[in-house]
Amino acid sequence: MTVADVIEALDDTVSFEYRGNTEQLFRGAATSLRRGEVRRRFWVVRDRDWTRRRRDFYRGSASSAEGDLAAAIEWGAEGVICGPEYKDSPLLEGMNVFFTPSTIDFTCRLIEAQRRLIRGRRTIAVTGSAGKTTTTAMIAHCLQALDPESSIQHNDRNRNFLHWALAYQTRTHRYAHSVPEISGAALSHDWDHYAISPDVAIVTSIAEAHLAAHGDLAGVARDKSNIFKSPPPDGAAVINIDTPYSEVLVATAQSEGAKLITYGESPHADLRLKDYDLATGRVRASIGGSEVEYTLSAKGKHLAMNSLATLATLRDLGLDWQSGMASLESFVPPVGRGQEAAVPLPGGGEFTLLDGSYNANPASMRAALASLGESAPQSRRIAVLGDILELGTHYEEVHQSLVPDIHAAHLDSLHLVGENMHAMQRGNPHLASDVQCWSTVEELISHLPSTLRPGDVVLIKGSGATGLKALAAHFLTSGSS
Known part of the structure; x- marks a missing residue:
């Protein structure tokens, strides 16, 4: 995808001016000042519109923003997304630059534009108090097993913050599937005006995590349920029906018009865990009205539950979920996660x-x-x-x-x-x-x-x-x- 493709796909709802080579490849945006993140991407200068629950999210001063911009260019950024106040900056001489009044609005519209260009490439986002890292890795494992030649974008760290989560989504056009793990802190912005929500949104559990920020379990559930906001057409919400306050998650998903898919041990679950043998890793489940059995090499009943979320995702995407199910026998959890x-x-x-x-x-x-x-x-x-x-x-x-x-x-x-x-x-x-x-x-x-x-x-x-x-x-x- 070139910058020219991006410009053509952006609609009239976003204001911007581009200066530079329109044939430049667009490999995504970067908002985190790490060499591996910045190189060959467009650096986003976060302005005062980058908020979390209406609070200023950018922690630096104008001088530190300028310093970050200089470092990003030095570390190989191929372009910049910034405000018009940088038009005369000597740092941007000869650079590919999008000038825009609001860089967060531009980034969100950019994600929308990419989605219009790359229909068929899906994003599966996972959140929850526990189990999200393993579930993310399990889904990526199955997707890779189903299509070994395809490229899967699977982050190796939790996208805790809004700016990381958005930058990650600007790169989805380069992959067959993207499977980000998203923390609640990245879900608190008002997304109602943007069509950037994941195709499949998963909540694995609600538990006493980050209570300093949320107060109680109900607060945790309300925060996690934001992942279901403004789903795309046919967007799915995959919910662990056994978790505390699952009714909060279900109510949000249904009110937003998402397709509801539940899993758990409850007899009301769409994908139901009926038995798990720790010694053999054998799982027995009811899926779509049929009873199935498969083996997990990774041990633990909680991993068997995560596998149901994985299979729910594969089924919703219309993939060969039974072959994906067979591949779970070779799944190994990430280091330090069981x-x-x-x-x-x-x-x-x-x-x-x-x-x-x-x-x-x-x-x-x-x-x-x-x-x-x-x-x-x-x-x-x-x-x-x-x-x-x-x-x-x-x-x-x-x-x-x-x-x-x-x-x-x-x-x-x-x-x-x-x-x-x-x-x-x-x-x-x-x-x-x-x-x-x-x-x-x-x-x-x-x-x-x-x-x-x-x-x-x-x-x-x-x-x-x-x-x-x-x-x-x-x-x-x-x-x-």
């Missing part, structure tokens, strides 16, 4: 590592503990749990709520990192046969490896800021030595 690994021990044998160290919220913590509790009964079950963060005023309440899940896992050994986990233990001293609290991850690394035996199953789970990724990395790079 990946299972056999780790050798110095004296022979090995233990099983369940690596959930990338991040945690109450829902993902409970799911991880449930998976550990269902592991082979002859194995020792060892959990390393770190604090769950970003809970606002709910830290004590949420950590105490994990006590029944810890008991249900029948742990042989429990290692706790963080003030909130320590406080939970003080009020519940008999969580496991052996309970130890650690001040630092370094102390834990120096102690835990020497205590492990062949056949042990070790879960590592905590918010990213707890540093438990260092323990997982230690095991994965050097075994238990």
Whole structure:
């Protein structure tokens, strides 16, 4: 797609002036000042219209915006999208530039124009308190398996902010399918005037995550439901019907006119999980009135639920979902999101590592503990749990709520990192046969490896800021030595 194509597709609703080579290839926009993001793309100067819930989103001053522009050009930006006040800037001499009164309005209209040009290339967006990263990766895995020669845009990080999410969408014309993971913070802008919503919008769960921003679960649900706003014709809303406040999600999707597809264990779900065997990874489900069975190599009932969201997406897109279902047997979760690994021990044998160290919220913590509790009964079950963060005023309440899940896992050994986990233990001293609290991850690394035996199953789970990724990395790079 060239700049000339973009200009021709833009309609009269957006005001702009272009200066430069119209035959320049348009490879998408960039709003994040990273070399890999900026190179060969059009840098967007974020003006004061870039807001989140009517608050100024741009955190820099005019001078820092100029500095960012200079850095973007130095790092290989092929063009710029900026306000008319930059027309006389020496930085833009010889550059390809779109001048426009509102760069956010222009970016949204640009996405609309691209969609008109590339009908048939679909965007599947995933949000939720837990499970969105794995679901995103699972969908991308199936799409690639169905068409190995196609290019799939699958982001490796959560698009937390509005500017990242929009820049990502300006690149969809270069891919057969795009599968972004979107955080609630990127969903709060008023999109009613733009036709840029995903073709398939998925909410995996509502849980006590980011309560500092949302207040309570109802607030989380309202925020996540924004992903269903202003759907395209035949746009679909895929919703976990079992999650708390699913009625809020369903009501928003229906009021916006989206096609509703539900999944879960509920007998009312369109795709229903009927049975899951952790030992074999075998899933039995009811889909479209027919009973199906398939195998997941990645272990955990929560992953079986994510697979239903994946199959709902493939079916809605009119793809060969049964072949996609078969490909799930080779799916491996992203690092730190429940990946299972056999780790050798110095004296022979090995233990099983369940690596959930990338991040945690109450829902993902409970799911991880449930998976550990269902592991082979002859194995020792060892959990390393770190604090769950970003809970606002709910830290004590949420950590105490994990006590029944810890008991249900029948742990042989429990290692706790963080003030909130320590406080939970003080009020519940008999969580496991052996309970130890650690001040630092370094102390834990120096102690835990020497205590492990062949056949042990070790879960590592905590918010990213707890540093438990260092323990997982230690095991994965050097075994238990």
